[in-house]
Amino acid sequence: MAPTKENIVMFPFMAQGHIIPFLALALHIERTSNYNITFVNTSLNLNKLNSSLPPNSSIRLLEIPFDSSDHGLPPHTENTDVLSYPLIIRLLHASTSLQPAFRKLIQDITCEQGGHPPLCIIADFFFGWTATVAKELGVFHAVFSGAGGYGLACYYSVWLALPHRNTESDEFELQDFKEVSKLHVTQLPLSILEADGTDSWSIFQRKNLPAWVDSNAILFNTVEEFDQIGLSYFRRKIGRPAWAIGPVLLSTENRARFGKEDSITTDLFKEWLDSKPVNSVLYVSFGSHNTIAPSQMMQLAMALEASGKNFIWVVRPPIGFDINSEFRSKEWLPEGFEERIKESGKGLLVHKWAPQVEILAHKSTGAFLSHCGWNSTLEALNHGVPLIGWAMAAEQFFNVKFLEEELGVCVEAARGKTCEIRCEEIKEKIELVMNETEKGKEIRRKACEVMEMIKNAMKDKDGLKGSSLKALDDFFQAALSMRKKTHQQ
Numbered sequence: 001m002a003p004t005k006e007n008i009v010m011f012p013f014m015a016q017g018h019i020i021p022f023l024a025l026a027l028h029i030e031r032t033s034n035y036n037i038t039f040v041n042t043s044l045n046l047n048k049l050n051s052s053l054p055p056n057s058s059i060r061l062l063e064i065p066f067d068s069s070d071h072g073l074p075p076h077t078e079n080t081d082v083l084s085y086p087l088i089i090r091l092l093h094a095s096t097s098l099q100p101a102f103r104k105l106i107q108d109i110t111c112e113q114g115g116h117p118p119l120c121i122i123a124d125f126f127f128g129w130t131a132t133v134a135k136e137l138g139v140f141h142a143v144f145s146g147a148g149g150y151g152l153a154c155y156y157s158v159w160l161a162l163p164h165r166n167t168e169s170d171e172f173e174l175q176d177f178k179e180v181s182k183l184h185v186t187q188l189p190l191s192i193l194e195a196d197g198t199d200s201w202s203i204f205q206r207k208n209l210p211a212w213v214d215s216n217a218i219l220f221n222t223v224e225e226f227d228q229i230g231l232s233y234f235r236r237k238i239g240r241p242a243w244a245i246g247p248v249l250l251s252t253e254n255r256a257r258f259g260k261e262d263s264i265t266t267d268l269f270k271e272w273l274d275s276k277p278v279n280s281v282l283y284v285s286f287g288s289h290n291t292i293a294p295s296q297m298m299q300l301a302m303a304l305e306a307s308g309k310n311f312i313w314v315v316r317p318p319i320g321f322d323i324n325s326e327f328r329s330k331e332w333l334p335e336g337f338e339e340r341i342k343e344s345g346k347g348l349l350v351h352k353w354a355p356q357v358e359i360l361a362h363k364s365t366g367a368f369l370s371h372c373g374w375n376s377t378l379e380a381l382n383h384g385v386p387l388i389g390w391a392m393a394a395e396q397f398f399n400v401k402f403l404e405e406e407l408g409v410c411v412e413a414a415r416g417k418t419c420e421i422r423c424e425e426i427k428e429k430i431e432l433v434m435n436e437t438e439k440g441k442e443i444r445r446k447a448c449e450v451m452e453m454i455k456n457a458m459k460d461k462d463g464l465k466g467s468s469l470k471a472l473d474d475f476f477q478a479a480l481s482m483r484k485k486t487h488q489q
C-alpha cells in the first residue's frame with residue numbers, strides 16, 4: 001500500500017556552503033508542501049544540523065556511514081570547513097565511495113514504505129553518481145545547485161574545455177556559451193587553471209559532470225527573472241528542465257542555531273550595529289572556508305582603516321597558517337590595528353564565524369566585501385546590499401562577472417588568494433560603492449531592484465505565486481507524473 005505522504009531524499013556535499021542551501025530548501029519544502037523529507041549526511045554534519053531544525057520539524061536526519069581516515073584524510077574530517085585547500089579534492093573523491101551505501105539507503109527507505117520508492121532524490125552537483133543510482137532504481141532525480149545559473153554555467157563550460165594553461169592569449173571565449181563576454185585567465189580558479197585531464201580535479205569532474213545527464217532536472221537556488229542566461233545554458237546543454245526555485249535562505253532563527261559558535265554574541269553585534277548610522281557599515285567576509293594571503297590581509301586591514309568606514313571583518317588565519325589554529329593576528333595585521341579600531345569604535349573583528357544573515361539584514365550595513373559565494377550573494381541581495389567582489393575559488397569569479405556586468409550590483413576589487421593588491425586599490429573600490437558617487441548611487445539602486453525581483457519570485461499572495469514558487473510546484477508535478485507513468489507500466 002502507498003504511504004500517506006510521499007518521501008523526498010536530500011543529500012548535500014559535506015561543505016557549509018552546500019549544506020546551508022539544502023537545509024534552507026528542506027525547511028522551505030516542509031513549510032510549503034506536504035512531503036516527508038529525509039536529509040542524508042555523515043554523522044558529524046548531522047550532529048551540527050540537529051540544532052538548526054525547529055523543535056517541531058518532521059525532517060528526518062539519516063546517517064550515511066563514512067570514515068575519513070579510510071581516505072587519507074585526518075580522522076573526523078567530514079566537512080571542508082576543517083580542511084585546507086589541497087585536501088578538499090580528497091574529500092570529493094572520498095565522497096564517491098558512498099555510492100553503495102547510498103543505494104542501500106534508498107532500497108531500505110523503499111522497503112520501509114512497503115515497496116514504495118521515494119518520490120525523488122535531490123542531490124548535490126558534486127554527487128553526479130547519485131543520478132546513476134536513481135536511474136537504476138527508477139527514482140526521479142534532481143541536481144540541486146546552491147550556486148547560481150550563470151556562475152555554474154561558466155564553471156561547467158570551462159571544465160569541459162580543458163586545458164586552459166599555456167593558452168596563446170590571456171583572454172578567451174566560451175565556445176558553447178557565447179552569451180558570456182570574454183573571460184581572462186585570472187578569472188579561472190586554480191583547480192581549473194592547473195587541470196590537464198590527469199590531475200585529481202580533472203579526474204573527479206570528468207566523471208561527475210557528464211553524470212548529470214542521468215538526472216531528470218536541475219534545481220537552482222536563484223531567480224528566473226535575473227538569471228536566465230545561465231539557466232538557458234543548462235536547458236540546452238543537458239536537455240533537462242532547469243528550475244529556478246530560490247532564493248531559499250535560512251531564517252535568522254535557523255542560522256542562530258547552525259552548530260557554529262559565533263565569537264561575539266548576536267546581541268553584541270546588534271548593539272554595535274544599532275549605534276552606527278544607516279548604510280555606514282562595510283561587512284567583510286570570504287565565506288565558510290576561504291582565506292587570503294598574509295600580505296593581502298595586511299593591505300586589506302590598511303584599506304579598511306584608511307577608508308574611515310565602520311566595518312565588521314570576519315578574519316580567518318591566512319594561507320600558510322593552520323586553519324584550525326588559534327588566532328594570532330599580530331603576525332598579519334598592521335601594528336596596533338586591533339587596539340586602534342577598538343578605541344575608535346570603527347571596527348569589529350570576528351574570529352572565524354559571524355551571524356552573517358543578521359548583519360546583512362541590519363539597516364546600518366551599506367555594502368559587503370565578499371568572495372561572492374552564491375549564498376553570501378543571495379543573502380546580500382535579499383536585503384538590497386551591494387557587493388564589492390573578491391573571488392577566491394570555484395565559480396566565484398564568474399559570479400563577480402555576472403554581478404558586475406549583468407546585474408550592475410557589484411564592483412570587483414581583487415581576484416584570487418595570491419594576487420598582488422595594494423591598499424589604495426581596495427580603498428578606492430570601497431569608496432566607489434559606499435560614497436555618494438554617481439556609480440555608488442547607481443549600484444545601490446540596482447541592488448534594490450534585484451531585491452524587489454527576489455521578493456516577487458517568492459511571493460504567495462491571494463492565490464498568486466511568484467516564479468520561484470511556481471517552479472517548485474512544476475518540479476513536484478514532474479516527479480509525480482513520472483511516478484504515475486511508472487505505476488501504469
Ligand SMILES: O=c1ccn([C@@H]2O[C@H](COP(=O)(O)OP(=O)(O)O[C@H]3O[C@H](CO)[C@@H](O)[C@H](O)[C@H]3O)[C@@H](O)[C@H]2O)c(=O)[nH]1
Pocket residue numbers: 015016017018020145146147148285286287288289290314352353354355356357372373374375376377379393394395396
Ligand atoms: O562568518 C560566517 C561565514 C559564513 N557564513 C555563512 O556561510 C555561508 C557561506 O556560503 P557562500 O557564501 O556560498 O560561500 P562558501 O562557503 O565559500 O560556498 C561554497 O558553496 C557555494 C554554493 O554552492 C559556492 O557559490 C561557493 O563558490 C563555494 O565556495 C553563507 O550562508 C553565510 O551566511 C556565516 O553565517 N558566517
